[in-house]
Amino acid sequence: MTEQLIEKIETMEKKHEKQKHQREKEYPKSSVTLKIYRANRRAGESPHYDRIEVPVQHWTTVLDALLYAKAYKDQSIGIRYSCRMASCGSCGMKINGIPRLACYTKVSELQGREITVEPLSNFPHIRDLVTDFSQFFAHHHNVEPYIQNDNADMQEKNKLTEFIQTPEDVDKYLQFSYCIKCGLCYSACPTVATDTQFPGPQALSQAYRYFIDSRDTAPKERLNLVDNRHGIWRCHFAGSCSSVCPKGVDPALGIQLLRGHLLGYSKNEKKAAELKERQKKDD
Amino acid sequence: MRQLRGNTSMEREEVADRNNREGMMGWLNPRRYGWERVSYWLQRLTGVGLLAYFIAHIYETSQITGGPALWEAFLELTQTTLGHIILIVVIGMCVFHSANGIRLIFAHGGKGLGKPGRPDYPYDAVSLNYRQKSGIWIALILALVAMLYGASVLFGGE
Incomplete structure (x- = not known):
């Protein structure tokens, strides 16, 4: 029994020694x-x-x-x-x-x-x-990165409007709102490398962030902003933007989902809700 | 000690003009960013290759207007070893471009990429998932198999 225990301890010691040696091998950089x-x-x-x-x-x-x-x-x-x-x-x-x-x-x-x-x-x-980040920020600015809502009264401060969202509504855009505008995706993008007018992964994923936000009432205008010759169609899903993103924003996902709406692959939930409400009123 | 010249407008312009864009060189190094970038690179390369083949093919078939002798002589070029190798490469390009293109048709509309959620450390991107990677590998394997079959037909047999 004691012999077994001593043997076990010796094996463990050997293992620790080996691990220590390996660690030193892994981090030899002083x-x-x-x-x-x-x-x-x-x-x-x-x-x-x-x-x-x-x-x-x-x-x-x-x-x-x-x-x-x-x-x-x-x-x-x-x-x-x-x-x-x-x-x-x-x-x-x-x-x-x-x-x-x-x-x-x-x-x-x-x-x-x-x-x-x-x-x-x-x-x-x-x-x-x-x-210099001015061009990068200009692209970001061009996609109008703010909520546009006709029902929100910005003039009268006493009449503040509340827009209720479910956790599912929030999940649709939350990860895209984690963008810190570090520009890594813009630097990795092969399209940005050759086309100065291409908004880049950051701006396009922000376009989707506001497009899918249930509080925003300008989805059509947002699609028009990116639906042009140098716009969203220039993305070829190389995925480099998502692989370098340090915050898990996954711009490539946002871009493809936004393009899905332009191509008619995805149903426009806002439009469906609008039609439902109109139908209710008619009834 | 560095000597800084004054901030004249001309110098500022010169600074702003430096675009520092990677240009085509950014396309030429596909290894840095994983399989998706390799697939992007191959899709472009095979696309350009197939366009070149298409132009050559149109030229080749147009030779028939010069009479059967000219047509036969031109067709002989494809029966050489180099002609066979080019045809095998064309088969590979065609199969990869088609198979990967089908994956991209769906991916470009957001299909098969997963859903947005709440990212956690180490922040792996949802869109670069194994369904996409498998699609790329399948396209590569199909291209390889088609090339091997093409080689066995062109070089084997007779």
Whole structure:
């Protein structure tokens, strides 16, 4: 009995030792080299990469590593960030070629001892890792990302109107409202890469978010906004937007569902409800 | 120390002009974003390939207007090893484009993608589900099988 127990303990110890060894193998990085894209054409500086070695821990994010480099190695690195917890969407950049949030990407989950950080593609470049979001926000603005309701009285504050929704109604748009406008989907989209007038996955998924909201009474106008040559038909469901989204918004799903309404695949529930109400009144 | 020049309007314009778009290069690297991107890339590539074949086919059949001898001579080109390989590739392109196209007809209308809900960590996208991935794999397998059959007919036999 005792022998068995000792044997068991020894096996467990061996197992722990093996696991420890494996962990060390998995996280051997006590330091990594950041290969940072640097360019500032306004100052006459042509694009090049700077290599900076930074110390890292298991929990170090790429943003932590970049901020370390900025604090102790080169203060001139241009980087945009704010919340450090994947809520503001400011620190989007290409990490090892894929658009990601720097604050949401741990160094330990990346392969190799060198990490390449570049500005997001498909956004006009400003300096180093900073890009211009004005075109992206303009597309977002163009799909009228707000509830339009003829019954809501916005003039008289005392006469506030309440619009009741069931949890099922909320589920239809909730995930799309989690968008933090980080621009990763816009950067990954192959259509945006070639067509400047294409609204992009973010704007189109927001069009669906308001289209399907039961409080919104302008579905037809919303469909008209995206139903054009450079609009929703340019999406070919490459799915890259959804694979890079850090918040689970799944823009590709929103776009296809919206297109389903345009193609007549999906029934328009608002129209059906409207017809039902009209029928009730007639009766 | 960096030297910053003044913010003249001309310089600002120059900055705004830099679009930083990936362009066609964005299409050429399908490995970064998973199977759906590979399928997008193959669908485009096979589409362009089939269009090229269609044009070549029209040209080939138009040769009959020059008489049977010219037609026969042109047809001989498809009986060479290179002609056979091209035909096998065309078979593969045709089958993949059709099978994947059927998947896309439904997916583009939101069918087979799942329903929106409340996303939880690790935030896997509903639309990139196994039904879609299986559709891509089936299209690839069908294309491969058709190509193998085409090869056995063209190179085997006689």
